[in-house]
Every structure is written in C-alpha cells, then in structure tokens.
Amino acid sequence: MGDNGDSRALWPSQRGLDNLQRGRQMDISQxxxxxxxxxxxxAPHGIITSPSAxxxxxxxxxxxxxxxxFGRTYQLKDALGYGSVAxxxxxxxxxxxxxxxxxxxVRPIKHKDILTTNGVTSLIDMVAYNICDSGEGIMLPTPTxxxxxxxxxxxSGLKVIPVSVCPxxxxxxxxxxxxxxxxxxxxYDKAVESGIVVKAVLICNPNNPVGRFYSRKSLTEIARFCGKHRLHLISDEIFAMSGFESTDRNGGKLDNFTSVLSIPEDKESGVFTENIHSLYGASKDFAMGGLRLGFLITRNKQLWQTCRRIALFTWLTSFSTAFFTWFISNDKFVDEYLNTFQRRLKQAYLKTSEAMDKHGIPYLQANGGFFIFIDLSGWxxxxxxxxxxxxxxxxxxEEQLCRYMIKKGVYAIMGELSMSTEPGRFRFVYTGRGNEAVIAVGRIANALKELHYSEKESGDTSTCNSELSKADKISVGKLTSRFSRALQKFNCI
Known part of the structure; x- marks a missing residue:
C-alpha cells in the first residue's frame, strides 16, 4: 500500500483511520x-520491557x-477440524x-451462563457492542x-467516561x-449534561494498574449506583486468582478478591444479578495467553444471545478448548498450580518491593495482579x-521521564496511558523472567540518581551515561523519534 501521497492507494474508511488515533500503547510496543x-x-545491556508487559x-x-x-493422549488431527464456535x-x-x-x-453459575471468545479483549469489544449503541457511554474509574x-x-464507537477517584x-x-x-x-451528571447516554460501568478487579482488590462493600455500593441509574456493571476479573494476603504500611489488612457474581440482589436499590457480568480468561492467572480463551459469565439471557450471534467473529480453536477443558476439569492440577503460583507471586512482590524500598522508589502497596503503581512524581x-x-x-x-528511562534500558507504562490524573505514576510489572524485575528496579534507581546529579552538575539531563550498548543507543535514537510520533496520536478522552 502506498503512503498518503500515493494517489494509487485507496484510503481506508474514516472509522478505520480514527482507530489510528487511539491505542498508543500498541504504537509504543511496536x-x-x-x-x-x-x-x-x-544481551545483559538490552532493554528490559517486562515491567510494561x-x-x-x-x-x-x-x-x-x-x-x-496432555500431549500423551491428544491426537493432533483432532485440532485440525472446526470446533465449537463459543x-x-x-x-x-x-x-x-x-x-x-x-x-x-450468590447462586450457582450454570454452563449456559457462560459464553467463550478468543480472549478477554474480544469479550470487551463484544459486550460493549451489545450493551451500547454508537455514541453512548461507559464509565471507568481511573486509573485503569x-x-x-x-x-x-x-x-463500537462508544464514549469513555473517566471517573477520577484519585482524590x-x-x-x-x-x-x-x-x-x-x-x-x-x-x-455521571457531567456526562448526562453533555448529552451522553450512559449505559454501563466497567471496573477491573483487581485494579490494573494499582494492584488492589475492591472490598465487598465497595463493590456493593458500585452495584447500587448502577442499579439507581439502570446501568450494567461489568467487572474484568481476569486477575481474580492473582492475589495474596498482605497489609498496608500501617498494618491494615488489604482486601482479597471478591467477585461481582457474589453480590446479592437488592430490589429496592435496583440491583439485579441479570445486570452484573464478569469477564474471565486463561491468560493471566494460568499463564495460558496463547490459548486465547475469554469467558463471559452473565445471568442475562438476552445479552448472552446477542453476544452469541456475533461469536462467529471470535471462533475458538479446537486445540485450545481441548487442552483447557482437560486442565480446568482436574481440581488437583488447578489447586496445585494456583497454590504454587500464589506463593511465588507473593515472593516476587516482596522481592521487588524490598528493592524499591532499598532504592527509595515510592510505590503503593499492592496484593493483586502482577503490578505495582510507582510514584516518580518527585523527579x-x-x-x-x-x-x-x-x-x-x-x-x-511524564512522557519525557518515560523516554529518559527507555534510554537507561527500562520501560514501564506511563500513568497517562491509564488515565491517571496524578502525574509521574508508572505501572511496574514484577512477574517477568528470573531476576528481571529487581534488575529493572536497579536501573530505574540509577537513572534517577544520574538525573539528579547530572542536572546538578550541568543542568543538562541529556549528558547522562546510558546502560545500553553503542548499537542500541543508535536504536534508541530511532525509537524515541517513533515513540514521540506514537504519543502524538493519542486523543484525550
């Protein structure tokens, strides 16, 4: 396809072009x-990107x-035919x-309450399409x-309505x-005043990027808010089992996972189980992202039916369903895995947070998901x-600081991308391979120290020595140019 100046190349649709203005995280990753x-x-001096993934x-x-x-008994030929759509x-x-x-x-989930797609990303798109018409809105508590x-x-052409809960x-x-x-x-009131029809609230539990679970009372109050305004409540619970017992800095116990599926009906407040939906998947808790499996759990028959009607676009593979059915049916395997995973998750968190404490990097205490929300506003x-x-x-x-850290060999996602209203926040993932998280913390700490001393000595942060090799310094120069262009594409919501 030719570039914009090539008259031979026909342009995509306007809605296709509009998508180039969003999803800047994908541009940065590329x-x-x-x-x-x-x-x-x-490549010991290569860039560490695991804190971003x-x-x-x-x-x-x-x-x-x-x-x-599984492979001992599974016949490869069984993966070659069409399997079940959903x-x-x-x-x-x-x-x-x-x-x-x-x-x-609150009541047992039946298999007919579940619809499967090729990942939770597809589910979010599917559910949004079937809950909202173009131009209508979904509320998101931020950062998210x-x-x-x-x-x-x-x-789906929706309007995203950020709800800043930072205060x-x-x-x-x-x-x-x-x-x-x-x-x-x-x-909600501001959205309505601006002419937006609000249809739903979408939360992620645990919160991504903060790494905290909502208390039962918090979930109940959000459900009551939704009931009052006749909104769907959608909870992305893909990290549901990725948690551990922990306390805050004052010794107070942090809440563990509570699913929105456990919220009881409250007819006086308009809370009905049919309007509360959970999204789950195999990618995070079970590290099986390659299977591409996302599960919509809903008691709403009409929503299930409308989602099923377009499930041809998210058709599952025979191998994925065969392997996951074999695995998830075995309680012994599931519990063995989750017990080991949750123990190691806590160990990885403690190891990483101790490194942050050692280097004086501020962060919010966490006990859910794979991430810590760090605070680099002081720099x-x-x-x-x-x-x-x-x-x-x-x-x-914040972007300048992010680009500076890339030059120092580490990339973590900016809070801006998560709609954080507090500048200088970054999501740091600590579940990468081996000792990468601790090494990345050390690189960030060294970069911040160099930033301070280099500015103090010369007033020019560009003179700091990079940890990257000479060849990669050339690549970084190209990257930062592309990085800047990628960030310029973002439309403020």
Missing part, C-alpha cells in the same frame, strides 16, 4: 521492537508438566464448576487498564465508599513542560 531485548547471557512467568515447570501429560459444553461445564468453587457466586479506551471504542484516599476500602460514589455521581522537576496527555505536540513531563 517501536520498542527496534531495540535489543534484555537477556542475562546474550503483564506476563506471568512464575510457574513454567508446572505448565510444561501439564502440557506433556465453547464446547464439556469446557463450559468445567469452567462453571471452577467459577462456583473459586468465585463464590491502558487498553480499555481502544477495546471499547475501536469498533479518594483509598477507593478500594470500605471507608472510601462514600467519596468514591460521589466521584461516580459527579462524572518530574528535572523536565520542563506541562503535565497530562500531550497537547499541541508537546511532550508532558
């Missing part, structure tokens, strides 16, 4: 492919064991049993998952409920410019 990735032996690398030997056992009954029954055992729903704006809007001291605890709901109400002072997403092509101070 740009990073130009740089040699870190390898402890082959929510990959689960904690239990490889058990996954290998399960794959080997999940065979055997898998749906096995998943419903798992949900009933681990999510503690950095790809929601793309996933909700790319094909709330702790929106996850029961004590912060009233202020959190006040923030929801304010955002924004070394950069000129404004805070918030790019305006008029100018880089925010």
């Amino acid at each position: 740009a990073l492919e130009d740089i040699t990735p870190y390898d402890p032996v082959k 929510a990959d689960n690398e904690l239990v490889p030997e058990l996954l290998e064991k399960y794959a080997q056992r 999940g065979p009954e055997a898998m749906l029954k096995a998943v419903s049993q798992f949900i009933n055992r681990k999510f503690e729903p 998952y950095s790809m929601y704006e793309h996933d909700l809007c790319a094909r 709330v001291e702790d929106q996850f605890r029961s004590e912060g409920c009233s202020k959190m709901i006040a923030a929801f109400s304010e955002a 924004l002072q070394y950069f000129e410019g404004t805070d918030g997403p790019q305006q008029d092509g100018k880089q925010s101070r």
